[in-house]
Amino acid sequence: MARHHSALHRKFDIKPIAFRVMKGLTGPYPVLRKAVSFFPDFGWPTAEKVDLREDSVRSFNLLQERYSRQRAFVRSHDVDVVNAHCRFPDPDTAHRVIAFVADVLVPGHTLTPVDYATGKQLAFDTTADSNWHFAYPAPAAFSTRHVKGAVAAIPPYRHYGHLLTDVLMPLAYALHRGALAPGEALTIVTARSVNPMVQSFIEGLRGIGVPLSHVKLAPWERVHAKRYLYARSHCCNLERVFATPEALGYARSVFDAAYADRPRPEAAPRIYLTRGQTRLRQVTGEAELIEGLRGRGFKIVEASWSNHHEQIDWFGEAQTVMAVHGAGLANILWARRQPLLIELMAQNARKSTGLHWAAEAGADYEPVVGGPEGPKQAFSIDPAAVLREVDAILERRPAR
Known part of the structure; x- marks a missing residue:
């Protein structure tokens, strides 16, 4: 449930x-x-x-040493969904x-x-x-x-x-x-x-x-x-x-x-995937975060069933991707350049989904958390604090 x-x-x-x-x-x-x-x-x-x-x-890439810090982070307050009836009990394969x-x-x-x-x-x-x-x-x-x-x-x-x-x-x-x-x-x-x-x-x-x-x-x-x-x-x-x-x-x-006949979107080295007006996991403070990200060269994009061809190109060409935890993170699998995925999630409701998808694509991964989860998985953020974390993450990452 x-x-x-x-x-x-x-x-x-x-x-x-x-x-x-x-x-x-x-x-x-x-x-x-x-x-x-x-x-x-x-x-x-x-x-x-x-x-x-x-x-x-198959053993998962998230077990690699390069993801050990991130793996420990998302395990805290972990809400991964586990099938208790699965006859394969190893969660890492x-x-x-x-x-x-x-x-x-x-x-x-x-x-x-x-x-x-x-x-x-x-x-x-x-x-x-x-x-x-x-x-x-x-x-x-x-x-x-x-x-x-x-x-x-x-x-x-x-x-x-x-x-x-x-x-x-x-x-x-x-x-x-x-x-x-x-x-x-x-x-x-x-x-x-x-x-x-x-x-x-x-x-x-x-x-x-x-x-x-x-x-x-x-x-x-x-x-x-x-x-x-x-x-x-x-x-x-x-x-x-x-x-x-x-x-x-x-x-x-x-x-x-x-999608051979569909027009391709303009590529951007940095993108932020917003969830838009979804029913679940709304983020209070996202508007201010988006403005700050725009000032840092992020292109703001939104996924829908009708623009799947654009999603493949956005994530295929980006060097840095940021998004709130959700289904759209699966697009990191289309990455071509081993980019960085920054995932924003609630402080007390973390999942290994984004880390797993990023690791299987060979991407770098950094988690950022906001406040505790409320009704309908919504949570709030301090936009200035999140932007400081993003700045620190980008500064630590070698230029590519």
Whole structure:
């Protein structure tokens, strides 16, 4: 449950209650679960149904000595989200998994692949329960599309960072590693309303020559795939799921192909990524901070689904990036110049996400904190104090 939810909201949230009721009603009956398209738990199919192509372990770059001071800093008041049910307990490594799974259902209302025999969502790392967001009933059994060949699904994530690092990057990694045979076609399944970045990813794959079909499912439809491409990275620390930096060049080529006709923004050596008028994590004092940063040569930018091509260029060319903790920090993965990432966060609510992404991209990293976190993860800053910290950080960093 998100930190910004009140105790009252958590107590009376109807979704966990509905989940438990539906799980009790459907019980251990895969046929009934398939009839109502409710798949409440995770599992992994039997070995004869799985063609496992890769299960490799990656140790994270944040363990390097160059990040030891920053690592100790973010561990204080750490609020990283940890999956207690993950069967890989080491928070400093991830398992990269590529597999083809036989006989899989993809329901249109959640886009989460399900083992046809057991009615369990495909998950290599856990056998625990899902939740209402990824498992709720819908009339998806009324229309089934049977798709031949390799199939991959992209669930409708709203969080830019998780969509990029947890979903698209592992798929790019699998394709980069040659999961498909030369000339083999891939069908990508999405929701009927497609996220603009996902649409660009699909168009970019076509642009670099991947034979591709795109199936858009309505909530009442489902796909039955004989050969499903499972490409995921698994870590018990959910802030560190990204584990495929080898595929960053491939992913960049995909988006370069998709955005070939888009105008490129003017590059800036220093950028500050503002969250704008978001619901969560508003920063009191940010306006004064922005004015001070402008005086120090920072270009102020804001991310949206419609300007993803600009985000890639901003972060690709910048030498210094500053941003409030949030999904937009994932753009540091597009860095080309091993820049410096300065992350602004609440004093008592620190996460290793930004450090992890920066380290995997080979970037330098410096954390800066404001006041304690309040409702909706908002916090305040002393702009003058933060600017003094930024000045000290920039002075310490050798010119490049």
